[in-house]
Amino acid sequence: MKQQDQFRGIPVSIRFFIAALLSLGLVLADTSLHLSKEIRGSVDTIFSPLYSMANSPAALSSAVRQQMRTRYQLVDDNRRLQETMMLLKGELLKYGQMKQENEKLKALLGSPIQSESRVEVAEIMSVATDPFEQRIVINKGRLAGVYEGQPLIGEDGIVGQITDVSPNMSRAILISDRKHSIPVRNVRNDIRGIAQGTGLVDMLVMDDLPRNVDIKVGDLLVTSGLGGKFPRGYPVARVVEFSPDNGTGFAEVKARPVESLNRMRYVLLMWPSEYFTPGGQNMGLESLDFLKKGVSLVR
Amino acid sequence: MYGNLTTFLMVYGTMLAALVLNMVAPPDVIRNFYPNILLLTVMFWTVRIPRMVSVGHAFCAGLMMDLLLGSTLGIRAFSFSLMIFMLTSAFSKLETYSMLQQSVSIAIISFVGQIATFWLEHLFGMAFIDYHMILSSVSDMVMWPIMWVSLGFLMRFRHVRNSNLKH
Numbered sequence: 001m002k003q004q005d006q007f008r009g010i011p012v013s014i015r016f017f018i019a020a021l022l023s024l025g026l027v028l029a030d031t032s033l034h035l036s037k038e039i040r041g042s043v044d045t046i047f048s049p050l051y052s053m054a055n056s057p058a059a060l061s062s063a064v065r066q067q068m069r070t071r072y073q074l075v076d077d078n079r080r081l082q083e084t085m086m087l088l089k090g091e092l093l094k095y096g097q098m099k100q101e102n103e104k105l106k107a108l109l110g111s112p113i114q115s116e117s118r119v120e121v122a123e124i125m126s127v128a129t130d131p132f133e134q135r136i137v138i139n140k141g142r143l144a145g146v147y148e149g150q151p152l153i154g155e156d157g158i159v160g161q162i163t164d165v166s167p168n169m170s171r172a173i174l175i176s177d178r179k180h181s182i183p184v185r186n187v188r189n190d191i192r193g194i195a196q197g198t199g200l201v202d203m204l205v206m207d208d209l210p211r212n213v214d215i216k217v218g219d220l221l222v223t224s225g226l227g228g229k230f231p232r233g234y235p236v237a238r239v240v241e242f243s244p245d246n247g248t249g250f251a252e253v254k255a256r257p258v259e260s261l262n263r264m265r266y267v268l269l270m271w272p273s274e275y276f277t278p279g280g281q282n283m284g285l286e287s288l289d290f291l292k293k294g295v296s297l298v299r
Numbered sequence: 300m301y302g303n304l305t306t307f308l309m310v311y312g313t314m315l316a317a318l319v320l321n322m323v324a325p326p327d328v329i330r331n332f333y334p335n336i337l338l339l340t341v342m343f344w345t346v347r348i349p350r351m352v353s354v355g356h357a358f359c360a361g362l363m364m365d366l367l368l369g370s371t372l373g374i375r376a377f378s379f380s381l382m383i384f385m386l387t388s389a390f391s392k393l394e395t396y397s398m399l400q401q402s403v404s405i406a407i408i409s410f411v412g413q414i415a416t417f418w419l420e421h422l423f424g425m426a427f428i429d430y431h432m433i434l435s436s437v438s439d440m441v442m443w444p445i446m447w448v449s450l451g452f453l454m455r456f457r458h459v460r461n462s463n464l465k466h
Contacts, residue, residue, distance in 0.1 A: 012353060012387050019358040019380035026362075026373030031423045043366050050315075054322035126322045128368045132420050135369050164369060171369045 044166040134177035157235035157258040185224035334442040357383035382412040406440035
């Protein structure tokens with residue numbers, strides 16, 4: 001210890017003191033001044049080669065798997081995809097008709113019509129491996145039109161939202177992060193609530209509901225659209241546990257996200273109606289899944 | 300003789316590699332058991348070359364982790380500095396311990412660091428205690444002998460010695 005203390009003339013305890021002061025100063029500055037937004041953008045740009053490096057094993061393995069497929073598998077895949085597309089096209093026909101009908105009804109009621117939204121596929125480059133953080137990094141950034149607060153969806157439902165944007169990549173927070181909450185609605189009876197992340201990837205909680213609330217195990221929670229960030233009507237989670245009394249006077253509702261948040265490779269970026277650029281892009285094939293879901297949700 | 304350049308390249312090269320390994324998305328099965336490789340690398344160099352790597356390097360490594368994880372800046376910078384401070388002050392003879400003792404000491408330090416991280420996250424953000432904290436300390440403990448042997452081999456291979464550094 002004596003020997004180590006002599007390094008560079010500054011004792012290690014004083015160096016630790018300086019480091020601790022610096023880091024606590026940084027924490028305070030970051031939480032009160034939000035200075036990290038600008039820093040993080042530029043740092044992410046510098047580190048983007050690192051992210052691609054970290055992503056390369058996964059990319060390589062998927063490329064190899066793609067190359068190793070036999071002709072028979074490809075034919076089989078092709079047949080399956082064509083079948084799915086036929087099915088979805090059928091659903092799409094129904095959807096078009098229903099949309100028209102819905103618009104007419106809404107016009108009769110005098111409520112505003114929701115216009116189309118645009119979606120785009122993004123690949124997940126990196127996930128946070130820290131138990132306190134439920135975050136991902138995706139490979140689309142400002143140049144692709146990504147903006148802060150943008151909703152992210154997966155094949156089955158809501159994934160999270162964008163928190164930081166740099167030119168070629170962006171960082172997103174998952175709905176299961178402890179710092180994230182999402183306004184939801186119970187499909188069965190339109191009860192509204194706020195689903196909060198727990199830090200566990202398969203668990204959301206709603207702890208602001210009265211004890212006599214009508215929620216049952218198996219109820220589907222969808223986005224209510226009230227926060228203004230997420231579009232209305234997308235599946236979020238399914239209730240797995242309901243206990244009317246958790247000792248605080250409120251009901252305890254636990255729900256499991258419908259999207260398996262730790263098994264994603266791709267996510268969809270969504271531009272809700274007000275960000276939709278007319279003449280830009282119409283909905284790509286990858287959005288057909290959502291149209292199908294949209295059909296089941298239009299009542 | 301090998302000069303300072305080799306040592307510098309090796310230390311920063313392994314730290315960069317550890318940073319990349321920390322960002323690789325691990326398979327779901329081992330997701331919860333994923334050790335903090337960057338932390339272990341900094342710890343290794345602190346034990347082996349304390350003249351060069353110490354609290355300052357730990358601070359920078361922690362700051363990198365904060366930036367890459369997208370969490371509040373300074374939280375991991377603090378916990379990394381704390382852990383390395385513990386390592387250099389309370390466990391300064393770690394090199395002479397048996398491997399089991401070393402691993403247990405690393406697990407203790409890592410657990411204290413996790414608690415510090417949790418505490419700051421709790422004060423300035425939102426966090427709650429779950430069993431992942433213990434799991435990642437355990438995986439750090441299991442990973443330490445592997446790091447010790449592999450980085451030690453690399454070090455012997457390149458003849459990096461503490462005495463090479465003149466300050």
